[in-house]
Amino acid sequence: xxxxxxxxxxxxxxxxxxxxxxxxxxxxxxxxxxxxxxxxxxxxxxxxxxxxxxxxxxxxxxxxxxxxxxxxxxxxxxxxxxxxxxxxxxxxxxxxxxxxxxxxxxxxxxxxxxxxxxxxxxxxxxxxxxxxxxxxxxxxxxxxxxxxxxxxxxxxxxxxxxxxxxxxxxxxxxxxxxxxxxxxxxxxxxxxxxxxxxxxxxxxxxxxxxxxxxxxxxxxxxxxxxxxxxxxxxxxxxxxxxxxxxxxxxxxxxxxxxxxxxxxxxxxxxxxxxxxxxxxxx
Amino acid sequence: xxxxxxxxxxxxxxxxxxxxxxxxxxxxxxxxxxxxxxxxxxxxxxxxxxxxxxxxxxxxxxxxxxxxxxxxxxxxxxxxxxxxxxxxxxxxxxxxxxxxxxxxxxxxxxxxxxxxxxxxxxxxxxxxxxxxxxxxxxxxxxxxxxxxxxxxxxxxxxxxxxxxxxxxxxxxxxxxxxxxxxxxxxxxxxxxxxxxxxxxxxxxxxxxxxxxxxxxxxxxxxxxxxxxxxxxxxxxxxxxxxxxxxxxxxxxxxxxxxxxxxxxxxxxxxxxxxxxxxxxxxxxxxxxxxxxxxxxxxxxxxxxxxxxxxxxxxxxxxxxxxxxxxxxxxxxxxxxxxxxxxxxxxxxxxxxxxxxxxxxxxxxxxxxxxxxxxxxxxxxxxxxxxxxxxxxxxxxxxxxxxxxxxxxxxxxxxxxxxxxxxxxxxxxxxxxxxxxxxxxxxxxxxxxxxxxxxxxxxxxxxxxx
Numbered sequence: 001x002x003x004x005x006x007x008x009x010x011x012x013x014x015x016x017x018x019x020x021x022x023x024x025x026x027x028x029x030x031x032x033x034x035x036x037x038x039x040x041x042x043x044x045x046x047x048x049x050x051x052x053x054x055x056x057x058x059x060x061x062x063x064x065x066x067x068x069x070x071x072x073x074x075x076x077x078x079x080x081x082x083x084x085x086x087x088x089x090x091x092x093x094x095x096x097x098x099x100x101x102x103x104x105x106x107x108x109x110x111x112x113x114x115x116x117x118x119x120x121x122x123x124x125x126x127x128x129x130x131x132x133x134x135x136x137x138x139x140x141x142x143x144x145x146x147x148x149x150x151x152x153x154x155x156x157x158x159x160x161x162x163x164x165x166x167x168x169x170x171x172x173x174x175x176x177x178x179x180x181x182x183x184x185x186x187x188x189x190x191x192x193x194x195x196x197x198x199x200x201x202x203x204x205x206x207x208x209x210x211x212x213x214x215x216x217x218x219x220x221x222x223x224x225x226x227x228x229x230x231x232x233x234x235x236x237x238x239x240x241x242x243x244x245x246x247x248x249x250x251x252x253x254x255x256x257x258x259x260x261x262x263x264x265x266x267x268x269x270x271x272x273x274x275x276x277x278x279x280x281x282x
Numbered sequence: 283x284x285x286x287x288x289x290x291x292x293x294x295x296x297x298x299x300x301x302x303x304x305x306x307x308x309x310x311x312x313x314x315x316x317x318x319x320x321x322x323x324x325x326x327x328x329x330x331x332x333x334x335x336x337x338x339x340x341x342x343x344x345x346x347x348x349x350x351x352x353x354x355x356x357x358x359x360x361x362x363x364x365x366x367x368x369x370x371x372x373x374x375x376x377x378x379x380x381x382x383x384x385x386x387x388x389x390x391x392x393x394x395x396x397x398x399x400x401x402x403x404x405x406x407x408x409x410x411x412x413x414x415x416x417x418x419x420x421x422x423x424x425x426x427x428x429x430x431x432x433x434x435x436x437x438x439x440x441x442x443x444x445x446x447x448x449x450x451x452x453x454x455x456x457x458x459x460x461x462x463x464x465x466x467x468x469x470x471x472x473x474x475x476x477x478x479x480x481x482x483x484x485x486x487x488x489x490x491x492x493x494x495x496x497x498x499x500x501x502x503x504x505x506x507x508x509x510x511x512x513x514x515x516x517x518x519x520x521x522x523x524x525x526x527x528x529x530x531x532x533x534x535x536x537x538x539x540x541x542x543x544x545x546x547x548x549x550x551x552x553x554x555x556x557x558x559x560x561x562x563x564x565x566x567x568x569x570x571x572x573x574x575x576x577x578x579x580x581x582x583x584x585x586x587x588x589x590x591x592x593x594x595x596x597x598x599x600x601x602x603x604x605x606x607x608x609x610x611x612x613x614x615x616x617x618x619x620x621x622x623x624x625x626x627x628x629x630x631x632x633x634x635x636x637x638x639x640x641x642x643x644x645x646x647x648x649x650x651x652x653x654x655x656x657x658x659x660x661x662x663x664x665x666x667x668x669x670x671x672x673x674x675x676x677x678x679x680x681x682x683x684x685x686x687x688x689x690x691x692x693x694x695x696x697x698x699x700x701x702x703x704x705x706x707x708x709x710x711x712x713x714x715x716x717x718x719x720x721x722x723x724x725x726x727x728x729x730x731x732x733x734x735x736x737x738x739x740x741x742x743x744x745x746x747x
Contacts (some may be wrong), residue, residue, distance in 0.1 A: 023503040037460060042562045043552070044460075070563055084460035086497045218552070218562070221458050221499060222684055223468075224525035224544035228535055235528060235535060240685065254535055257637030261537045265563035272558065 031093030106190025288392025336733030371400025436464020438719025533631030567674025
């Protein structure tokens with residue numbers, strides 16, 4: 001059992017939970033994830049470790065309320081428990097002084113980008129954070145991002161904050177603005193379509209781009225292969241070989257189709273639960 | 283009285299009924315059936331059956347106890363060497379082990395040792411609540427006992443833990459999944475090994491002091507070094523051969539194509555067959571192709587049938603004669619209407635516009651020269667491609683060692699294929715670290731892993747004293 005220490009809303013439909021998990025907090029590194037199960041009949045779902053506090057023995061997750069598991073998670077209160085939680089899984093992100101690094105985050109993926117920004121900055125890299133949201137209301141953690149970024153660029157789809165448009169628009173401008181700031185590496189974390197767009201863009205500039213994949217998973221420990229992804233024509237397991245991969249080699253079309261494998265089942269499951277449990281005792 | 287040359291057949295659910303439920307297929311012996319079968323044992327002096335048993339159960343002795351209708355004594359005898367008889371009585375390939383050496387088998391059927399073991403074990407599970415202190419069950423753990431960590435709660439880990447606890451050590455079993463049991467809970471289907479049986483056996487280990495810690499990823503949350511840092515004086519690694527193989531052919535990552543591990547984990551561990559009650563989804567294909575001819579392939583095929591598939595095919599590249607599955611398993615599959623397509627192998631999969639598999643292209647095979655395994659190797663027949671409609675594929679072509687611990691433990695010596703190297707005492711290249719089961723041998727059987735767990739427990743005890 002894993003106790004929730006704090007849980008609160010960051011933006012509509014986006015929550016932050018701080019969970020007591022001392023073993024995981026003791027070992028977590030930027031880029032790793034956990035698998036949780038919110039009830040004894042629930043699914044195992046992967047979530048990126050958004051932050052950790054070794055001294056307090058806690059880890060943070062930031063999640064969007066999408067399906068039944070995240071709806072149940074959002075209903076938990078401080079002191080409530082998550083029955084099953086496993087981690088830290090996956091390989092830590094590569095760290096070092098990589099020169100000027102553009103870290104591109106989209107939506108809830110920004111929470112996953114945060115520990116990478118923090119660790120890269122501490123490792124000596126210069127960080128240009130590019131964060132994209134649907135709208136000003138969806139923004140969160142910009143203070144935390146600012147703290148570890150040498151510059152922070154924001155885009156919103158509706159133009160309510162920062163540049164109107166997508167993260168790729170901001171990145172393109174940065175890349176075309178030659179001479180001022182040469183970008184040595186790009187890291188992209190967010191929805192698959194965003195990571196694909198970033199990788200497609202940087203391919204033209206022959207610019208090394210790392211993406212952190214959010215594949216479907218069951219075990220998260222190399223036993224089932226649900227998370228397999230084609231990278232450079234070869235099948236990889238996201239949980240064992242990733243979650244970070246060379247964005248120019250990832251077969252995003254396949255990744256996105258696989259992410260949609262159970263769209264129908266997930267919808268039915270959530271609807272049934274909402275019908276039976278919404279407002280009722282839990 | 284003339285001895286019966288024929289085994290007392292175990293009653294089974296009818297094929298037509300059982301594909302509509304998840305209940306166990308073989309129903310077990312009644313007391314009278316068990317006694318009749320036990321009378322077929324001639325109690326020969328040389329006891330060849332024991333030599334065939336990877337955990338060396340005193341087989342003739344427990345059979346004699348059944349003949350004397352002293353079932354409590356029978357189970358006590360079994361428990362001396364086997365902590366999990368209700369499981370091995372169901373899943374051991376007895377026909378290749380104890381039973382193939384049985385003296386009675388020379389003039390008729392061998393004694394159905396597995397059925398008798400299962401009978402005694404089931405009797406014990408049923409009666410345990412009323413008589414919890416049955417004889418040879420391991421005693422209370424001495425508080426002074428040294429601490430031993432067991433990594434992985436599959437057959438190797440469970441039997442190692444049971445023996446160590448029996449010797450007085452304080453044992454903690456670490457499991458990554460949320461439930462202990464390893465392949466017994468994620469891999470073997472309910473209709474072959476009811477999960478309530480696995481739970482009872484694990485409850486028993488807990489009741490005599492084995493501590494289970496689920497949701498702990500050894501190698502990541504705790505390294506092997508960390509375990510020693512926590513006061514454990516020896517570690518047994520029994521993490522199994524869990525990494526599924528794929529064939530690396532075009533289209534293999536289409537939606538609806540699973541490894542057998544994923545398909546069975548969804549259904550068995552995550553209970554996807556109870557749609558509406560449990561959240562984990564699984565595909566209910568109409569035309570399901572299972573690739574492979576082993577026990578896991580049979581489990582997957584029979585599971586797909588119970589998920590209401592119209593057609594389930596086993597696609598195997600050799601002939602039925604070379605199939606690695608137990609005869610009982612392939613017989614059960616055939617009775618349930620699984621269609622066997624032998625001397626064929628897929629070469630590519632084709633998908634629809636949403637990325638779901640819709641058909642596969644196979645090549646016909648013929649048998650050539652024997653390969654390293656001694657079986658004749660399949661050779662593709664040129665130009666023999668044929669297409670099959672399929673909306674779900676389950677790839678059951680074996681698995682390799684789980685790499686998490688080996689990748690995160692320096693100095694742990696491995697074979698080229700990732701198996702952990704141990705000596706004849708199950709010692710790895712790191713002092714105090716032992717290993718056994720599939721992580722050492724590659725994928726094998728439940729009881730072989732249990733045998734390794736037992737022998738490792740003995741070595742660990744020698745090491746600690």
